[in-house]
Each structure stands twice: as C-alpha cells, then as structure tokens.
Amino acid sequence: MSASILEVKQLTINFGGLIAVNNLDMQVGYGEAVGLIGPNGAGKTSAFNLISGVYKPTHGQVIFNGEDITGLPPHVINRKGIGRTFQIVKPFGSMTVLENVMVGGFAHTSNRNKSKAIAMEVIERVGLQRKVNALAKSLTLADRKRLEVAKALATDPKLLLLDEVLAGLNPTEVEEAVDMIKDINKSGISILMIEHVLQATMAICNHIVVLDYGKKIAEGTPQEVTNNPEVIKAYLGDEYEAVIN
Amino acid sequence: MIFLVDFLSAVVNGISMGAIYGLIALGLTLIFGIMRIINFAHGALLMLSMMVGYWIWKFSGVNPYLMIIVVAPIMFCFGYFVQRVFIKPVLDAQKDVREPIAVLLLTAALAIVFENLALMVFGADYVMAKTTVTDATIALGGITVSAARFYALILALVIAYAFYLFLQHTELGRRLRACGQDRNTALLMGIDGPKTFAIAFGIGTALLTVAAIVLLPFYYVHPTVGNVFMTKAFIVVVLGGLGSVPGALLGGIIIGLIESIGAQYMTATLTTVVVYLVFLLILFVKPSGLFGSRLEW
C-alpha cells in the first residue's frame, strides 16, 4: 500500500492540440488537505475531471488507495471512495434538500430509511438542517454549495474533491464554509480542493500545488508557494490581465 | 446500356427528391440550430403549405410555381405567429430545464391540431395540382426525366443557395448565425432573442413552403402527407448534422439516392428499412452527423 490516498502520475490530457493538463505529478496523503490553485484556465477543473473519470487521460495514471483507477467511469470511481463537487453547482432542482442528499446516501444501501438517516446526519454536518424540506432550486448560492458538499459526503468518500466551493460567497459565508471543510477533514476524509480564494485555501490546506497552463509550476507549504517567484509571476500576470479587461 | 439508362434516371430522380428532402430539412435544422427545438409540427406545416398552395392554384389557375411568391410570405407569417403565440411562452417557462421536452411535445400536439384543421377545412381527399408540367418530360442526354422533378431540383438548389447568400451577406443572416453559434453570447450582445427566434421559425416555415410548392405538380396532397416527409427530414438532419445547413442538403440528397437507387434492386420495404438502418447507424456511431453539428454555414 502506498503512502498516499491519491497519487497522480504524469497525468496528461490533450483536447485536439490544446494540452489542458500536462504531465502532472501530485499526491494527497491520507488525511491530508491539499489545495490546487492557479490562474483561470490553468487546467485545475480538467485535472479534477481526469481524477473523477469524466475525462479519460491521454497519458498518465491515477492511483487511488493503491489501486489504478485511470479511465474508469465516474460512477465506479465514486464507488471506490472519491466524492466530488462541481464548480458550477448541480443541485437536483426539483427535489428537496433531503432527497438530493438521499441520492448520495443510497450509494451504500438500498434501504430508504437507512439512506434517509445517512442524509440527515450529513445535512446536519454541513448545517442545512433548517432547509431539509426546501426545494434545491430555492436555495441561495451559499446553501447550494453546502448541498453540493453534502451530496458528495453522503456517498461516504475517503477523498473529497472540492471544486471552488468558496467562490462567490461573502466573507462570513467563506468563514463558515472553511470551518465546515476543516471539520470534514478532521473526521478523516482527505481533501483535494480547487480554490481561487487563496487565504481560505491556506487556512485549510497544509500543502498546495500550483498549476499554470496545465503544468505544475510549484508545490509546497502555503509559505513556500506564496514566496515562489514563478507563482507570483503567474498570478501577477493574471491580475494584470484582469486590470485591462 | 438499358441498365445504365435506368441507373442514371434513378440517380437524377434520387437527387431531385433528395433536394426536396434537403429543403424541408433546412427549415428543421435552422429552427433546431437557433432554438434547440426539434419541430415535430414541421410535417404538418409542410402539409398546410401544400394545401394553401393547392387551393390558391385551384381558384386562380396560375402557374403553380408562381405560388411560391404568394404562399411563402403567408407561411412565413404563420410560422412567426406560431412561434410567438405557442412556442415562446413554453420555451420561456422551460428556461432552467436542460432538455425542453415540453416544447417538443407542444410541437407534436400542434401537428395534430394543424392536421385536423386541414381535414376540417380541406377534407380528406387526395389532390394534386395537375398541369402541363405533371406529365411532361425533359431529355437530358440519353435519359428522360420528369419535368416536374427536374424543376423541383433546380428550384430547391436555387433557394438553398439564395438562403446561403442571405445568411452570409445580410444583417439578419448574421444575426441568425450569431444566435446559432452561441445563443447566450448573442443575446448578451444585444440581439433581440425572441424576435430572432420568431423570424427563424418563420424562415424555416417559408423554406418548407418552397418544398411544398415544387411537390404540388407531382405529389398528392392529403392531411397526413407531412408525416412521410417529416420522418425523412428527421433522418436527413441527423445524417447531415443537426444545425448544419450544407449537411441538410447533402443529407437529403444521400437519402434520396439511397431510396431511388435502392428501389432498382430491392423492394420498397427493404429500401425503407435500409434508410432507417443508415439513420440509426449514424446516430450511434457519429451522432454529430456527417458534417458536424454546430450551426455551420
């Protein structure tokens, strides 16, 4: 058994000439929280889609819990123990919060009551208990993001991939969400998160990987990464662009 | 030699029928490209165009091909009206639904309404605009072809080309293309979505009218005549790529050729089955069609 719950080796995907992820090597240790950051279009979400099976890599391997899961379909990868959220949240709009989470709860049981019990527990963990019977489409963005996490959690993952769950939240909501993610991590679930909100990422993650143009340009502790000249260049360049746009 | 003559006239017939399929499919593909709706009322609208054309011809007695000038604007307005009154409200209500199934069903229900409206107003008889064109033939080299079918081919090609020029070189055409390529961006750029949708539906219906009119001199009209053509048009658009204009025409011609050449060697049933099999094969192997599925022009 390897030392990491997730090990990505030379992961590459080529979309007809555009190399979205280029030779990416990275690990997530057991119980660790790792941040994946980088400017827009750096290939973060593509990397998630490769790990979770939405895309099949052109080259490279994804090893989860010592097992090669490269190229398996998304539902199989989820059953192996990887839960994920989507950057553009995908609630099942006309189902209630409880029903949404129960869909995840059915991952390991076919019994309705058991699934409901799992769902209720998870809903409490993410702090949605007062919205249990609300329709998912009526939720605020912050609550939709919580719901997204709850659905994934209900499948009982060992590793949780969080795709920008903090984006678009106000400072109070970010703070609450950071606490929630920390709690999840403390309960023994390893986390790999994509984030733009750098400070929040650093509050959660002890290890950060930086992508730019599909390539890993730096990794290390939050301090190491923020002092890395390559990272500063990539980010400043990005901000500079943001100014002229 | 006789074999070759038969074969060649089958080819010409196939191309001409195929061009008509293509013209019908053009309207379907335009509407799909812009609104993401499969118009299940397309066949019924074809039938209505034929009916209106037939009765105007019957009472005025003018050359059936001239009907296009009269019937096309009428059907454009009708299509515009149908989109505005029936389809738009449902489309708006379904904005947050990924697959607007209700709109498909709405068009299917409208087809029933139109078919039975025609049945009530025009009756169930099989009628045809029999003129001198109907039985005339034209000699092309060694082979003779039906004049009506030959004119149909010429007109279909001319109209398809005119439509292409319209899309390329007019303001409205550019607006339609913009909507087809990226609806949301087009709307953000200040294109009046609902109006453009309604115009697209109107144009789709007007294109259909041309197909309807060229069919009049050699094809019987009755309230369910649209069904045959609609299924063909579905096959054609999938073959050519939903949303592709050249694909619609080429797809139409391919189907027309399979039918007419197939009829030389197989029973009509087997030919039809072959057409369906080709359709399913394309759908499963390359659902984007032979010529790409984006609104390409």
Added chain:
Amino acid sequence: MDIVQKKKIGLIVIILAIALSIPLFVTKPYYIHVITMCLLWAYLASSWNLFCGFAGQLSLGHGIFTAVGAYVTIMLFNDFNISPWIGMFAGGAAAVLLSTLIGYPTFKLRGAYYALATVAIGSGVMVLIENTMTLGPFHVGGAEGLIVRLMGNAPAYLQFMSKVPYYYLALAMLVIVVVFSYWLKNSRLGFYLSALKEDEDAAAALGINVRNAKLVAAAYSAFFTAIGGVFYAMLIRYLEPMAIAGPMMSNEMVFLAVVGGSGTVFGPVVGGITLHAISEVIQFYFSDMAQGLHLFIYGLIVVFVIMFKPQGIIDILQKYYNRFLGISDRGEDESSVS
C-alpha cells in the same frame, strides 16, 4: 395511525369501491367498453411514465412495445394455441429484450437525439410489421393485420363474451401499475431516476450507473406497456399495425401522461382517464359535425395544458388533496400524491 393516514386510506377505499361498483350501475356494453378504454389508456400512460416520466426521457416510440407484446402473444395463441395468460409473459419478455437492445446504443444519446431515435425506430418497426406476412411458423398478416382466433367465452384464454371481465381486468392492471409506480418512485432506483432526470453528470458523480438505471427502468416500462398491448388485442380482437404500433399509439401515451403530470405516480392515471374520457365525449358529439373536429379539439387541449399547466392536471388536484388532508405545503408530507 394519525388522522392524515386515516384520511388517505379512506380515500383509497372510496375510490376503489366506486371503481369496483361501476359495472353495477353502468350496464350498456358500449359504456363499459369506453370506461375500460379509459382505464387501459391510464395504464399505458403510467407504463410509459415508469421510465420516460421518472427519468425525463422523451420516447415517442413506445408503440413498438404494445406491438411486440400483442403480436408475440397473439401469434403464440393463433398458431400454437398457447393461452394469452401465458403468452403475455413471452410478449413482455420480448419487449424487455427489445427495450434493452435499443437502450444500449440509444441511452447515450441525449434529449432531442433520443427522441428522434425513438421516432425512427418506431417507424422502422411499423414498416417491418406491415410488410411481414409470415415469420417462420407464425402468421403475421402484414398490413392487413391479425385477427385474434375466437374461442367464445373462454376465461382460460382471456376471452369473455361480456365486457365486464375486461373492465375488472383493466382495473386490476391499473392498480398494479400504480402500486408499482409508487414503489419504484420511492425506491433507490426511483431516486436515481429523479437525479439523472435533472443532471446525468451530477448523478454519475454520486455513484449512479446512469445507463444501467435507465436500462432497468426502461425494461419495467417496456414490460408493462407490452402487457397493455396484449390486453388491447384481446379486447379489440384484432391487431392492426397502424393502431397498435403507429404514431397515434406512441404519441397518445405521451400526451396523456404529460397532460396528467409526467414523472408523478398519479398524474398519468388522472391524465389517462380524464383526457381519454374527454376525447371519447368530443368524438361522440362532434365527429358528425366535421371530420377531424374532435381531434382538433383534443390537440388544442393538449396544447393549452402544456402552455398553461406544464406540471399537468395533477398539480391542481394536489392542492385539493392537500387541503383535504389538512396539509399546508408539500414539504411536510413526503408521501404526497406526487
């Protein structure tokens, strides 16, 4: 047992009692026949709904399942004297097989493409039936259709002289499909279908094997639809390709389910009974006035329901139902009508 439970059970008992006693009050065979057809259409709409309504897939070719069920059963009966009671399971099995064969390639298609594929397959099967006179030892009958061999009053062969047994049979079938729908909707598969109806990628990310879920639900739907086809054949005693496999059969199921409320347990039942009853009434009163008038009105009703009540008639009934039970909003009661 609380008051809500008591009221629910009371309501079910009353509805069933009315349904069971209808033949006592309605004695004219024609009326019984019409009411039986209403139940059959409610049954067919519910069968369609099992997959298409719950999973949000627009199949416009379900007529192939009524056709396969009916043809297999009747051919076994006509040529091998196998009772339709047994043959219907062969017909159902054939439909399940066909559904799976079609499902494998088609379920990766989305939205409009799936609908188009079902239309094409439906038309293709129809052409095949119309042009097949014999199939091995079986007589198929081509476009002329197939007459069900008459046995007189033979309950063992699903043939009755009176219309009443057919009525009870249709009622039983409807009850079975409704109970099954209710079970399915509240099962794991039901949750999976609701989820993939909204977003297949999100569903797959939660461990749902989207294609398998669709295949299983489609198989249920095909089986129930096929049994409906068998019943239709035994009631009418004549199989006409256009009627059993044609677009009207396929589309009608969809219209009834959608007008009633697709994706709900009781919507297709309500839609099937009311819309078919209305269509029978307008046909009775208007078909003499002008050809096509009744279908014109029927089409308009469907158009207006889709335009103004897209959730279906069940949505209106749900309000009265909740008021009757004393429930204020839908959130509090999970096992509500829908």
